[in-house]
Amino acid sequence: MAEIKCDKCGAQIKFEPGDRFARCKYCDTQVFIDRSGAGFFYIMPYLIDRSGAEGIFNGWARSSKVSKKLLPGIRNLTYKQQYFPVYMFKRDVSGEEKLYVQPARSTTLPGLHSLKVLAGDLKIFDKSYKVEGPDVLVPDIDMTAYLPFLPGTAKEQALVYFPLWDVEYEYDGKKYVTIIDGSSGEVFVSDYPVRSSAPFILITIGAFILFFLESLAGFFLFKNGLCCSSVLILPTIPAVILLANRTLRRF
Structure with missing residues (x-):
């Protein structure tokens, strides 16, 4: 059994070696643990509901680069909520505070390497914050993988769960995935039916x-x-x- 200090109330938190998350029994805050130590575990609320996600997807599907036949030809369309883990690094660079965000889970979508984390939207994950419904994806990349490449000195590092809408569908016998930022509405996609030129x-x-x-x-x-x-x-x-x-x- 190992112990770390709670970042919120200062109490000692006991955890088993290999655990990635631990919860403080005094303030009920969850703490993320990896080889770099312990850090806050933040989560961001969904600001876009199901109907909003549908509207964003339909607007994207009608854009000039997407096949005009996509919307009428879509099959097995599903919308799923998922919390995607990213690392947030606050660094002091020449006296100026800068924020860097990197994915904590492997992904082939390049847009997820530049998610915009707004400090005002961050919520400390404690007993006051309830997660019901969305899938919570587990990190598979250690925070230490990024530390040697970050400029300046560390001010804060944390794991942030980012709200996403996972939109999956079939078109012309092929499966596609479109990701919608559940906070800003930005669309991320690597492959889609393009409009013929x-x-x-x-x-x-x-x-x-x-x-x-x-x-x-x-x-x-x-x-x-x-x-x-x-x-x-x-x-x-x-x-x-x-x-x-x-x-x-x-x-």
């Missing part, structure tokens, strides 16, 4: 060829070639714009 490329090539042929026709068939080429080309421009607009709506 082939129709726009074909329109561009076709318009170029058509404008070229009209220019040649105006130049060779009429005395004032430049003026007549413009007359031939001008009616074609609205038609090309209309075709591109219809293509954008369809694809």
